[in-house]
Amino acid sequence: MQAAATIRTEPVRGGGRPRSESTRRAILSATLDLLREESIQSITIEAIAKRAGVSKATIYRWWQSKASVVIDAFMENHIVHTPMRHDIHPAESLLQHWRLLAEQYSGWAGQIVSQILAEGQSDKSIQREFRERFYYGRRAVVREVIDNLRARLPKLQEIDSEVLMDILYSPVYMRLMWGYGPIDAKFIRDFPLNIFLLFGLEFDSDGHVVEG
Amino acid sequence: MQAAATIRTEPVRGGGRPRSESTRRAILSATLDLLREESIQSITIEAIAKRAGVSKATIYRWWQSKASVVIDAFMENHIVHTPMRHDIHPAESLLQHWRLLAEQYSGWAGQIVSQILAEGQSDKSIQREFRERFYYGRRAVVREVIDNLRARLPKLQEIDSEVLMDILYSPVYMRLMWGYGPIDAKFIRDFPLNIFLLFGLEFDSDGHVVEG
Amino acid sequence: MQAAATIRTEPVRGGGRPRSESTRRAILSATLDLLREESIQSITIEAIAKRAGVSKATIYRWWQSKASVVIDAFMENHIVHTPMRHDIHPAESLLQHWRLLAEQYSGWAGQIVSQILAEGQSDKSIQREFRERFYYGRRAVVREVIDNLRARLPKLQEIDSEVLMDILYSPVYMRLMWGYGPIDAKFIRDFPLNIFLLFGLEFDSDGHVVEG
Amino acid sequence: MQAAATIRTEPVRGGGRPRSESTRRAILSATLDLLREESIQSITIEAIAKRAGVSKATIYRWWQSKASVVIDAFMENHIVHTPMRHDIHPAESLLQHWRLLAEQYSGWAGQIVSQILAEGQSDKSIQREFRERFYYGRRAVVREVIDNLRARLPKLQEIDSEVLMDILYSPVYMRLMWGYGPIDAKFIRDFPLNIFLLFGLEFDSDGHVVEG
DNA sequence: CGATAAACGAGACGGTACGTCTGGTCTTGTG
DNA sequence: CACAAGACCAGACGTACCGTCTCGTTTATCG
Numbered sequence: 056m057q058a059a060a061t062i063r064t065e066p067v068r069g070g071g072r073p074r075s076e077s078t079r080r081a082i083l084s085a086t087l088d089l090l091r092e093e094s095i096q097s098i099t100i101e102a103i104a105k106r107a108g109v110s111k112a113t114i115y116r117w118w119q120s121k122a123s124v125v126i127d128a129f130m131e132n133h134i135v136h137t138p139m140r141h142d143i144h145p146a147e148s149l150l151q152h153w154r155l156l157a158e159q160y161s162g163w164a165g166q167i168v169s170q171i172l173a174e175g176q177s178d179k180s181i182q183r184e185f186r187e188r189f190y191y192g193r194r195a196v197v198r199e200v201i202d203n204l205r206a207r208l209p210k211l212q213e214i215d216s217e218v219l220m221d222i223l224y225s226p227v228y229m230r231l232m233w234g235y236g237p238i239d240a241k242f243i244r245d246f247p248l249n250i251f252l253l254f255g256l257e258f259d260s261d262g263h264v265v266e267g
Numbered sequence: 268m269q270a271a272a273t274i275r276t277e278p279v280r281g282g283g284r285p286r287s288e289s290t291r292r293a294i295l296s297a298t299l300d301l302l303r304e305e306s307i308q309s310i311t312i313e314a315i316a317k318r319a320g321v322s323k324a325t326i327y328r329w330w331q332s333k334a335s336v337v338i339d340a341f342m343e344n345h346i347v348h349t350p351m352r353h354d355i356h357p358a359e360s361l362l363q364h365w366r367l368l369a370e371q372y373s374g375w376a377g378q379i380v381s382q383i384l385a386e387g388q389s390d391k392s393i394q395r396e397f398r399e400r401f402y403y404g405r406r407a408v409v410r411e412v413i414d415n416l417r418a419r420l421p422k423l424q425e426i427d428s429e430v431l432m433d434i435l436y437s438p439v440y441m442r443l444m445w446g447y448g449p450i451d452a453k454f455i456r457d458f459p460l461n462i463f464l465l466f467g468l469e470f471d472s473d474g475h476v477v478e479g
Numbered sequence: 480m481q482a483a484a485t486i487r488t489e490p491v492r493g494g495g496r497p498r499s500e501s502t503r504r505a506i507l508s509a510t511l512d513l514l515r516e517e518s519i520q521s522i523t524i525e526a527i528a529k530r531a532g533v534s535k536a537t538i539y540r541w542w543q544s545k546a547s548v549v550i551d552a553f554m555e556n557h558i559v560h561t562p563m564r565h566d567i568h569p570a571e572s573l574l575q576h577w578r579l580l581a582e583q584y585s586g587w588a589g590q591i592v593s594q595i596l597a598e599g600q601s602d603k604s605i606q607r608e609f610r611e612r613f614y615y616g617r618r619a620v621v622r623e624v625i626d627n628l629r630a631r632l633p634k635l636q637e638i639d640s641e642v643l644m645d646i647l648y649s650p651v652y653m654r655l656m657w658g659y660g661p662i663d664a665k666f667i668r669d670f671p672l673n674i675f676l677l678f679g680l681e682f683d684s685d686g687h688v689v690e691g
Numbered sequence: 692m693q694a695a696a697t698i699r700t701e702p703v704r705g706g707g708r709p710r711s712e713s714t715r716r717a718i719l720s721a722t723l724d725l726l727r728e729e730s731i732q733s734i735t736i737e738a739i740a741k742r743a744g745v746s747k748a749t750i751y752r753w754w755q756s757k758a759s760v761v762i763d764a765f766m767e768n769h770i771v772h773t774p775m776r777h778d779i780h781p782a783e784s785l786l787q788h789w790r791l792l793a794e795q796y797s798g799w800a801g802q803i804v805s806q807i808l809a810e811g812q813s814d815k816s817i818q819r820e821f822r823e824r825f826y827y828g829r830r831a832v833v834r835e836v837i838d839n840l841r842a843r844l845p846k847l848q849e850i851d852s853e854v855l856m857d858i859l860y861s862p863v864y865m866r867l868m869w870g871y872g873p874i875d876a877k878f879i880r881d882f883p884l885n886i887f888l889l890f891g892l893e894f895d896s897d898g899h900v901v902e903g
Numbered sequence: 904c905g906a907t908a909a910a911c912g913a914g915a916c917g918g919t920a921c922g923t924c925t926g927g928t929c930t931t932g933t934g
Numbered sequence: 935c936a937c938a939a940g941a942c943c944a945g946a947c948g949t950a951c952c953g954t955c956t957c958g959t960t961t962a963t964c965g
Contacts, residue, residue, distance in 0.1 A: 707909025
C-alpha cells in the first residue's frame, strides 16, 4: 500500500531544493483533520493550505485535485484497516473480514470512502485512482479466500468468484451510498449469516463453521 | 409519482399571478438537456436558467438546489422505467425487471442516478429526497415479488427479503459507483442466473423457470 | 468633465437591477483613501474592494483596470482644480493658472498624476484615457489664452501655440517625473517670470503685466 | 561610465569563487532582449533568469530590483548615445545634440527611458539611481554649453540656465510620457528652431547660426 | 595539492494578488 | 404577485511571480 497520487512519483534527483517531507505530511494530516469536520465537497484547497501552514501552490504542485490529496491521506493513514486471516477456515476468514470492514464503514471511514466515490462520479480520474490504489488490492485478497471456499463447497463451484464477492460486499456500499439501512450491529451480525446460509454454511455460537 | 422537490409544495393559493407551468417545464427540460452533455457537478444553476430562458431567482424560488431540480426532471420524465410484471412466475418477473433495470443503468440513466447519489453524499437532504421519491417505491414493488418467491422456495424462507433484494440489486449500483466492471451484455445475461442458481432455480432457453 | 471610464457608459435601460450609485461612490472614495497612503502600483483591487465593502467582481464589472478606477476617482473629485480667468490680461491669466497648477502638483495631486502617467507607460489604453479625459480639456483652455497673448505680442506670432504651451508646462511634468528639482516656492515664483521675460513681458509687484 | 547598481560594488576579494562575468552579461543581454518585446512591467525576473539560463537567486544576489537590472543594461549598452560637440557655435552644438536625442527617443530607446521613469514613480530608489547615473551626467554637459551661449547673448543673461535647459528638453519627455504629439520629423525639425527664435537666433539652410 | 569559501543551477517553498467563476440574494420594471 | 433581467456580496478557484531558502556542484584562492 504505497502512497503518492502525485504528479511525479519519483523525487527526480538532480539539482533543486528537495521536497519537504514535513510539508507533505502537514498537508495530508490537515486534510484528515478537516475531513473529521466536513465533507470533501465543502472542504477547499485554501482551507487545507491554511490549516497546514502551507502555500496553495505547494499543494497544486504535487496533487492535481482535492480528491487526490484525500486519497493520499486516506491511503497513508490506513483509514480502513481490515487484515485477512489465512490460518483459519476461509468462511471464518471472510466472516471476520467482512464484519471488520462493515464496522469501520459504519463510522468516519465510511463517510470518507463514500465521499471519494462521490467525487469519482464527476471526475473519472479520481474514480480510477481510488479503484486502482484501494479497491483492486483488497479485491485480490478477498478473491483468494473466496477461491479457497469454492474449492470446498461443490455448490459454489458453478458460480463466479466475482459474483460471490459482489453478493457479500456490495450491500455494504449500497447502504453507504443510499443512506438506506444503517450499518449497525444488527446488520453486521445477521447479514453475512444470511449469505453463508445461502451457501449452505452455518456458524456456531463461537463463530466456527458448522459444515452441513 | 407526483413531482416537486420544491420549497413550497402548495401553490399558496390566494391572489397573485399563478406559477407558470411552462416555465417549470422549461427548467426541467433544460436541465435534462444539459445532463446529456455534462455532469451534475459541472452544470450550474446559471446555465440552466440561461438555457431555459428563465431567471435564476425563479429557480431558487421553487427548488432549493441544483440536485433537486435534477431529481424533479428525472422523476417527471421517467428516465428509469422498469415495470414489474405480476402475471408470471415471480422469478421470471424479477429476472425481467432486473435485466431492464441493468440495461437502463448501463447508459445515460445510470450516469444520472450515480451522480444524484454522489450529490447525496455531501447533501443528505438530497440523498433523502431521492431515496424517498425514487428508491422506496421501487423497493416496495420488488419486495412484494420477492415475498411471493420466498413463499414458493423453502430454502429462501429463512433469509430476509431485504437481504435477497440487496444480493440482486446492490452489485449493479456497485459497478455504477466504482466504475469497476462494465454493465454490459455479459453481466446482464449471467449475473442474475448465478444468483438464481444460488436460490436453486434455473431458467430454460426461453427464459422460463425450471424448478429443480 | 463627465465621468465614467466604464465599459458600458450607458445604463442599458430595460429590466434588471439598476447599477448602485452608492456602490460606485464607495469604490471611488475607497480608492482615493488608499491613494493617500500608497502608490497606485502597490494598491490592489482586492484592497479597494475590501475597503469599499464591495465584491471584487463588482469592480471588474465596471472598470477594466486599477488605473481606470483611479482616473475616474481623480476626475470626479476634481483632484486638480485650476480655473482659468478670462477677464484679465492673458499673461496674468496664464501666470495665475500656471502657479495654481504648479502648487497643486507640488503635493498629493502631483503624486497621483505622475503615477497615472507611469501606469500609462505600460498600458497605452490608460495613457489614452487619461489624455483624452484630462489633458485635452485643459490644453484647449490654455491654448485659447495663449492665442490671445500671441495676438498682442508681435514677437510671439511666429511661434507655434503648442510650442509656447510646452515651454510653460512641460518643465512641471519634467520635475514630477524625474524627481529632479522640487516644485517649491522658489520654482513657482521664478520659473514663469523667466519664461515671460523671454516673451518680453514683465510683472510689477502686484502681479500686473508691465508691457515693455 | 562604469556599471553596477549592485548591492556590493566591491568584489569582496579573498576566497570564494569569483563572480562570473559571462553570467552578468547574459543577464543584461537577456533583459534587453525581453525589453524589445514587452514593457518593463510585464517582464518578470523569472523570465530574465530563464532566458539568460541563470538562477533567479543569482539575479537577486547582484541586483535589488528588476528596474536596477534594466538600468544597468541600459547604461552598459549605450542605449542612448548623444555626444556633444565643443568645436562649433554653442547654439549649433545644442541644436545637433537636441536633434540626436529626440531622434533616439522617438524609437526603442525612448520606450525604455519612459518606462524606467515610470518605474521610478513607485520606487523612488529607482528614480534616484537613474537620475544619478544617467540624467545628471548629461545635464552637466548641456549646462556647460548653455552657459557658453548665455555669455554670447545678452538677452539670455537674465535667465537661469536650468530654465533654458528645461525649455529645450522638457517637451521631449512630455511627449514621451503623455503620448501626445509624436516625436517625428516635423517636431525634430521645427521645435528647436522655435525655441532659438525666442532666444533671438536663426539658422541658415546649412544649419549655421545667423546671429541677428 | 587539498581545504575553504563564495558563486551558481535548480527548484521547492510561503506568500500575495490576480482575474474568473458560481452560489445565492436583492432590487428594479413589466405583465 | 410572478417573473426576467441583472447587479451585487461572498469567497474559492487555479495561476503567476514574488523573494527566500536549501540543496549539490563548480571554480577560484590560499595555506
